Each structure stands twice: as structure tokens, then as C-alpha cells.
Amino acid sequence: MERDSLFWNASIEELQKGYTYQSSSDEYICLFCNRRFEDGVIYPTENLLLEAKKAIVYHIKETHRSTFDYLLGMDKKYTGLSELQKELLQYFKKGLSDKEIVKETSGGSTSTIRNHRFKLKEKEKQARIFLTIMSLIQEEEAPTIRQDEFISIHKGAKMVDDRYAITKEEKDKVLSTYFHKDGTLGTFPSKEKRKIIVLQHILGLFNGEKIYTEKEINEILKTIYSDFVTIRRYLIEYGFMERNKDGSEYWIKQ
Structure with a gap:
């Protein structure tokens, strides 16, 4: 299963804990960075x-602070929350009253905070109904339709739009078209959707827990495509990887 698929396919209970247990490998897997802990091993x-x-x-706790902090820190395209709403949720979690929050924010009024609290509660109700509806749809879907499921969107995606409406069938077709049997890339696609599919596949060459130098990135990319500079640039541009300001360190965006 793809790294981000573990996150997007996790249950609410698993997301609350921040990890999932994979019985096939006897491993506890972090949903945020894919760090694995094998059952029976002492760490x-x-x-x-x-x-x-x-x-x-x-x-x-040590790496991500908490599941609450990690999830709240995700982009608005995933949470649907504005920066103000995120700030207020942090205060709500601390158990602050509306009056106390007004003092913390140095502005507004208790009625304004109360209104925001009400709107977030309504948002919660809507989310519950929507999740239930989608669950009922999945129960009724024919197996042939389920096979046409969309692939997971990587969490670093800069802008989620119809470019990411990619089915598993589309992905397999693009990969077989652009990659040779030896794993090398024949040509780099010009169409956006195909770029995303190819880049997501290439990301599998890297370890999510490792910090790479630019030279190391280049050496890995050279093994599959001669124009490694283009691939490296697009991995950053499309949010698959990040780098520090001087470009000396690269890592998979979690």
C-alpha cells in the first residue's frame, strides 16, 4: 500500500491515535511519517x-507533538479550516471559556467566540452525516465500481484540483506507458495528470525518514532518467519533497 494510502484509508479511531497496526507484518505504523515499529522488538x-x-x-509525541497538532497543522484543502478557526480550536482544546479566549486574542467579544463555536459544532454535524452517506454508498457500490477508486493524494499537494482525479486504472496505464520494464523512465510527460502519476511513482525510490543531500537525490534520479534536474525540480514544485533554503538538504514532505 502506498505511504499516503495508509493515512487516507485510516479509520477515525486510527487517526485519533496517529498509527495503524498491520497484522500481515506485525507492525505499528505512524500515519504521519510511516515510521514502523515491529511487534516483539524492544526500542x-x-x-x-x-x-x-x-x-x-x-x-x-516526540516527533509530531500530538495527533491533534499534526492534523490541525494540515493544509486548509484537507481540514477545511481557516487560520482563525484553527486558532480557536486550540483554545477550545485547552478548555478555555469564551471570555478567556477573548482575552487571549485581544479582540472580539464573547458573542463572536460563541458564534464561532456554534459554527464549528454545525460543521462537525455535517461531517458526521457526510461520512455516513459515503459509507452507505461504499456498501452498495458494485465491485467493478470499487476497482475504479481514486488513488490517494499526497499530503504535500500544493493545489488539489481535477488533476488529482486519478483512478487506479489510469495510474497503471500511465506507468506502463512511460516506464520501461527495467524501471527507467522513457520520457517525462507534459500533461499535468500524467506528471503527478509519474512523480508519485518516483517518490517510492526515497526513504521517508531520511534527509538527502542534493548529490544523493541526483544519483538516485539518474538511475531512472537522464534529465534528473527536471524531475528533482518537479518533486519540489508539486509538493512531493521539500528542501532547506540553501538546497543542501532534501526530504519527503510528510
């Missing part, structure tokens, strides 16, 4: 030796 921390399940909980 050392600064002061403790932890079993896999406790180790992933520790990892999420």
Missing part, C-alpha cells in the same frame, strides 16, 4: 526501553 528511548506499541506512542 530504546532516552531513558526507557519500550515495546513497539508504547514506542510508537512515544514517537508520535
